[in-house]
Amino acid sequence: xxxxxxxxxxxxxxxxxxxxxxxxxxxxxxxxxxxxxxxxxxxxxxxxxxxxxxxxxxxxxxxxxxxxxxxxxxxxxxxxxxxxxxxxxxxxxxxxxxxxxxxxxxxxxxxxxxxxxxxxxxxxxxxxxxxxxxxxxxxxxxxxxxxxxxxxxxxxxxxxxxxxxxxxxxxxxxxxxxxxxxxxxxxxxxxxxxxxxxxxxxxxxxxxxxxxxxxxxxxxxxxxxxxxxxxxxxxxxxxxxxxxxxxxxxxxxxxxxxxxxxxxxxxxxxxxxxxxxxxxxxxxxxxxxxxxxxxxxxxxxxxxxxxxxxxxxxxxxxxxxxxxxxxxxxxxxxxxxxxxxxxxxxxxxxxxxxxxxxxxxxxxxxxxxxxxxxxxxxxxxxxx
Numbered sequence: 244x245x246x247x248x249x250x251x252x253x254x255x256x257x258x259x260x261x262x263x264x265x266x267x268x269x270x271x272x273x274x275x276x277x278x279x280x281x282x283x284x285x286x287x288x289x290x291x292x293x294x295x296x297x298x299x300x301x302x303x304x305x306x307x308x309x310x311x312x313x314x315x316x317x318x319x320x321x322x323x324x325x326x327x328x329x330x331x332x333x334x335x336x337x338x339x340x341x342x343x344x345x346x347x348x349x350x351x352x353x354x355x356x357x358x359x360x361x362x363x364x365x366x367x368x369x370x371x372x373x374x375x376x377x378x379x380x381x382x383x384x385x386x387x388x389x390x391x392x393x394x395x396x397x398x399x400x401x402x403x404x405x406x407x408x409x410x411x412x413x414x415x416x417x418x419x420x421x422x423x424x425x426x427x428x429x430x431x432x433x434x435x436x437x438x439x440x441x442x443x444x445x446x447x448x449x450x451x452x453x454x455x456x457x458x459x460x461x462x463x464x465x466x467x468x469x470x471x472x473x474x475x476x477x478x479x480x481x482x483x484x485x486x487x488x489x490x491x492x493x494x495x496x497x498x499x500x501x502x503x504x505x506x507x508x509x510x511x512x513x514x515x516x517x518x519x520x521x522x523x524x525x526x527x528x529x530x531x532x533x534x535x536x537x538x539x540x541x542x543x544x545x546x547x548x549x550x551x552x553x554x555x556x557x558x559x560x561x562x563x564x565x566x567x568x569x570x571x572x573x574x575x576x577x578x579x580x581x582x583x584x585x586x587x588x589x590x591x592x593x594x595x596x597x598x599x600x601x602x603x604x605x606x607x608x609x610x611x612x613x614x615x616x617x618x619x620x621x622x623x624x625x626x627x
Contacts, residue, residue, distance in 0.1 A: 275318035279344035283326035298558030302565035353425035365389035374564030398432030417470035429476030455481035483512030530559035537597030
């Protein structure tokens with residue numbers, strides 16, 4: 244006879260082997276908490292999309308390194324829509340059906356998010372969308388219970404810019420805007436702020452969202468009116484092209500942009516001499532100086548988990564949003580569902596992320612109305 248087991252021996256050996264494997268392996272491994280994000284990683288605002296993904300990634304990676312949320316890791320499924328609303332719609336539907344996220348997060352673009360609202364994607368899925376990168380009133384009035392904003396509206400931003408410029412004696416305003424829901428929202432905000440001061444825009448000019456560098460028509464509409472200040476409701480490439488062409492035409496109007504513009508992109512595309520003095524509204528804490536706890540944490544975790552990625556207002560904003568989402572996931576408990584996460588977000592009140600507060604409520608989906616004004620100074624530095 245050999246050294247092998249008999250039939251009964253083999254059964255005992257298999258049973259013992261199975262028992263040992265059971266003891267050696269964890270009895271239960273928690274599934275990941277899936278979050279869905281659709282953002283423009285290619286196309287005309289790819290830089291912004293990349294930054295908006297990177298800031299959140301740094302915080303989620305930090306949380307996962309510490310054991311996750313209630314013992315479960317966060318897994319973010321990211322899809323690239325190229326800033327095209329039809330792609331946003333298709334990819335979101337696909338993601339909800341295939342990946343089963345408990346929440347959506349960090350989408351970019353007014354028209355992109357409106358495509359979801361118009362097609363009832365969020366309400367039909369019963370899912371929350373936190374921190375869309377847009378300040379459009381069309382997504383805020385009337386309140387959409389599924390969308391949670393952490394940034395001030397474009398109306399808040401343009402009102403702040405108009406009020407600021409009015410205090411220093413400016414009376415002749417013009418508005419340059421992207422010809423879509425995003426741009427028209429900012430235009431309406433500027434016109435409303437001017438009306439409260441008894442003023443009207445002396446000129447307005449727009450450009451096609453698919454051709455951001457073709458701003459000649461906007462120049463022709465605005466420059467002859469000789470405005471003292473121009474509010475730009477536009478993306479990076481359009482803003483850069485507009486500034487260059489406006490200065491080439493001889494206009495010395497003061498230029499102010501809403502927060503979606505990245506000053507480093509203006510510097511790269513238009514040059515320091517041309518963009519010096521341009522004002523930019525901001526809706527988040529200043530990310531370049533560690534003056535508050537959240538900025539210190541942001542800078543440290545970006546260096547650790549997203550080395551080489553850009554420190555910017557966009558990455559700062561998505562970092563703050565990630566902190567809010569993680570807090571909601573904690574409150575949702577060990578078995579988060581779409582319904583539980585939505586309810587947990589609604590219950591977030593005056594949540595301090597580190598010197599900056601976000602708060603929602605049953606009748607409130609606007610977490611912050613903070614607006615600050617910055618200016619591009621000498622040596623390409625952004626100044627408060």
